[in-house]
Amino acid sequence: MILLQLFYEFFKVGLFSIGGGLATLPFLYNMSNTLGWFSHGDVANMIAIAESTPGAIGINMSTYAGYQVAGVFGGIVATLGLITPSVIIIFIVARLLKKFKDSQLVQNMFFGLRPASVAMITAAGLGVVxxxxxxxxxxxxxxxxxxxxxxxxxxxxxxxxxxxxxxxxxxxxxxxxxxxxxxxxxxxxx
Amino acid sequence: MKDLLELYITFAKIGSITFGGGYAMLPILQREIVEKKKWDTDEALLDYFAIGQCTPGIIALNVSTFIGNKRKGVAGGIAATLGFITVPIALLVIIAMFLKNFADYTIVKNAFAGVRVCVCVLILNAIERLWKKSIVNKKALAIYVIALLLTLFDFLPLYVIVLLAAVAGVLINDKKAKKESEEK
Incomplete structure (x- = not known):
């Protein structure tokens, strides 16, 4: 039962956190407050660990948090919950893109998106510098x-x-x- | 089945050497996906990152799902995504079981200070390579500069910046297209 709840809670995080790993943080603090599965100190510890291991920070945090709540299966279930919404959404977006990729409108959008994408990579690089x-x-x-x-x-x-x-x-x-x-x-x- | 396994293993490898989240994954994707496997192009990677920034969830995973999906449909997308998370989950479970103070160990701190230096260099390499393909003219350069400033000064959430860039791309090119058709 706790596994189902873990899946559901992390599914919500995956659905509503836009913009990468650290965007999951407010949700984790909220979970800590309302469900009491882990403390704020645990969240800080999770960030430190997630930043010193490979993979995406969000995934590392959901695994660690899920493990705190329900052991190894908890870690796996929380992570699967986190990724399920985004996987479904990407499938839909990919299908739409394939359909409209030759349209001039989509081409023009990408003309603007690509420099912005490089700008975000630059900003991420400067953050590491x-x-x-x-x-x-x-x-x-x-x-x-x-x-x-x-x-x-x-x-x-x-x-x-x-x-x-x-x-x-x-x-x-x-x-x-x-x-x-x-x-x-x-x-x-x- | 063989293709799915190849996707899974390739992304397991990528997931185990991506340090520091989504954008640090890019240089590794360029090497593994564009150069070695030739599954996708540099331009497509940029598009996936832009879209992954605006859709919910974790960018690195959104990009993995995209690449897997392009290669082998829904099953491919799932194989790539599961591949990416396998090693991190295993590592995190081990750390949670045995090494609660993992991030406090001297050797870990020093090693990661070194790895972060490498991530700077890898990201610089990635930017050099993408520059020619995305900053194709002065208008694109203007979008880059504005998006960079907005990001650095934290004016707007990132996904809003990305959406604005898409709108800018449409407006700029619409004007150009109109002008061209008038000239004809």
Whole structure:
């Protein structure tokens, strides 16, 4: 029974959260308040874990939350609940697109959508740069302009960029290299 | 069946190396889906991201469903989506069982500080590649700049920005089409 309720609650989250993983947060807080399945502290912990594991943040959070409530099956059921509405909606949208993809109107829409899509990717990239390559709190604390740059991270970024251009190495290898370098140089500052 | 299995495995692989949510998935999709498997184009990926931003649910999954659906219909969409979530679910269950403080471990913090640097570079690569295909003229550049500023300064929800961009695309090109037909 609890599994059914889990599915239903996360189905609602999947249906109403527009715009990616972090959009699920308000719903999780709400769930914490009304159903008491987990605490606000648990939600904060989930975010930290979701950000340090692969996959989409929303999925990681639903798995973790579902597990807290009803174990392994809870994790699976919550995640399936979360994804069901969007899968159905995408099937409908894909069918419509296929039907109208040659229409001038749809072509014109995509003319506007593609630059906007690249803009959002740019913004997402800048968001990562802000936490990975620069240290704004340190700069604010010391007032030293040089403190704003995390030098080892910037050098690593340059090396990775050159590797990505000069070699055919897959992103997996680059990610693995950077994880090892991160540990060796204590990039996390701990 | 073989195709579905291939979709499932491909997306399981993508799901296990996508760190940091939807947009970090793009460089990996370009490599696996566009270059290696040739299942889709760069332009189509951009369209999926734009649509995935406006439809409910998680962007990475919306994109996975789209690609799977294009290749093998509804079953393909489901196979790709389930593939994408398999490894994260398994990992999260293990963490929830044994490693509640996972995010606090020194080695995890340092490794992820490194991975985030790599994600910056991968996203930069993706943008360079998509630039030529999407910013085709000055009007497209204007839409890019305005959308970027609106996003960075958090003026509007992202899906509203995407919808406005679609409207802008229609208005700009309608005018052009009218002008051309008048000239004729």
């Amino acid at each position: 802000k936490i990975a390559l620069v240290n704004i709190p340190l700069f604010e604390a010391t007032g030293q302009i040089l403190d704003i740059f995390i030098l080892p991270a910037i050098i690593l970024a340059m090396v990775l960029y050159i590797l990505s251009k000069k070699t055919e190495w897959s992103p997996i290898i680059l990610i693995a290299i950077s994880a090892v370098v991160g540990v060796l140089l204590h990039l996390g500052g701990v």
